[in-house]
Amino acid sequence: MKTATVAAFLIVTWILIYGSPFAGEQPKVGHYYNSPELILPMTFAHLDHTSVECIDCHHNYVDDTGGDSCMHCHVTNVEVWPLLEEQFHDLCRGCHEDLAAKGEAGGPPRQCIACHVADQIP
Amino acid sequence: MHALTLFIGVIWLIAFLDSPSMGGGWVWDANNALGLAALAGMLYLTIPGGARRNVRAHQTLGYAVLAIVLLHALWFLLDDGVAREFITPNAPLYMWTGITGLVLLAVLVFLAEMPARQRVHDGFSAFRKWHQALATAAIAGSIHHIIASGFYFQTKFQAVLLIGLAIAVIFGRGIWTKARWSPHTTPAKFLVTCVIASAVFTGIRNLVL
Numbered sequence: 001m002k003t004a005t006v007a008a009f010l011i012v013t014w015i016l017i018y019g020s021p022f023a024g025e026q027p028k029v030g031h032y033y034n035s036p037e038l039i040l041p042m043t044f045a046h047l048d049h050t051s052v053e054c055i056d057c058h059h060n061y062v063d064d065t066g067g068d069s070c071m072h073c074h075v076t077n078v079e080v081w082p083l084l085e086e087q088f089h090d091l092c093r094g095c096h097e098d099l100a101a102k103g104e105a106g107g108p109p110r111q112c113i114a115c116h117v118a119d120q121i122p
Numbered sequence: 123m124h125a126l127t128l129f130i131g132v133i134w135l136i137a138f139l140d141s142p143s144m145g146g147g148w149v150w151d152a153n154n155a156l157g158l159a160a161l162a163g164m165l166y167l168t169i170p171g172g173a174r175r176n177v178r179a180h181q182t183l184g185y186a187v188l189a190i191v192l193l194h195a196l197w198f199l200l201d202d203g204v205a206r207e208f209i210t211p212n213a214p215l216y217m218w219t220g221i222t223g224l225v226l227l228a229v230l231v232f233l234a235e236m237p238a239r240q241r242v243h244d245g246f247s248a249f250r251k252w253h254q255a256l257a258t259a260a261i262a263g264s265i266h267h268i269i270a271s272g273f274y275f276q277t278k279f280q281a282v283l284l285i286g287l288a289i290a291v292i293f294g295r296g297i298w299t300k301a302r303w304s305p306h307t308t309p310a311k312f313l314v315t316c317v318i319a320s321a322v323f324t325g326i327r328n329l330v331l
Contacts, residue, residue: 005188016209109146
């Protein structure tokens with residue numbers, strides 16, 4: 001077991017440096033959307049969300065708190081930026097989880113790699 | 123009823139009290155079920171065996187529980203390319219409490235072996251005091267990791283029940299001794315129980331509901 005534990009820690013070190021050899025796509029952290037710190041890429045396919053009311057996500061349509069793309073404020077505004085992870089996990093993952101809890105198909109509720117890839121679909 | 127089965131059953135019951143149909147996919151749920159079964163194993167290991175305790179069996183079961191926890195961690199890291207971000211300094215607190223629980227469990231297991239135990243502790247009473255304290259800290263870290271990650275135990279009611287179970291097991295040692303539920307499961311039986319319980323957990327989340 002000691003050997004297995006040492007092997008496990010070596011595997012973790014390898015994954016930290018080079019990533020998983022089995023996971024397929026390996027997203028790279030970067031200054032996406034001009035973020036002040038390194039963040040993971042995110043994807044959002046509008047075409048997959050046509051059944052969702054626009055206002056459910058685009059709060060600025062009614063509260064007049066911003067314009068341009070979501071990331072324009074959520075990454076560059078100094079008050080909003082620290083909440084990026086919490087807000088988008090709550091919004092995206094929370095909605096997927098609510099649908100899953102009802103037994104409805106609603107997109108990936110938890111797998112990180114399902115969302116943290118570069119945008120590919122409009 | 124066997125105490126290990128009871129603990130797994132109670133944890134499963136609490137997990138299914140809210141949103142029983144919410145699954146994260148086969149791989150996600152199976153791996154998390156293994157993590158929850160490992161928590162049951164950690165609770166099981168805290169049951170006092172009294173004079174009838176088989177120390178060697180307790181030690182080997184500790185290795186089996188550690189193996190399941192390592193499998194739980196490595197599976198995520200190997201399966202999901204993003205998971206490694208959750209073991210970096212930027213990781214959320216619940217990941218660090220989980221990692222702390224794993225490290226403490228490894229320390230518990232390896233430092234309980236002779237001659238390491240004799241090198242670290244002055245006597246058996248000092249060893250036992252530290253062993254119990256570290257075990258409590260490892261369980262506390264694991265429970266925070268489970269609750270704060272907020273998937274299967276999202277409601278306060280579930281959190282209170284899970285914490286209550288751990289408190290009852292850790293601090294109700296006299297009850298377990300009187301019930302003569304001394305731990306005697308072998309590593310092989312524990313591993314088989316983990317696999318079966320994980321399959322049931324995953325099946326219910328992804329097939330039944």
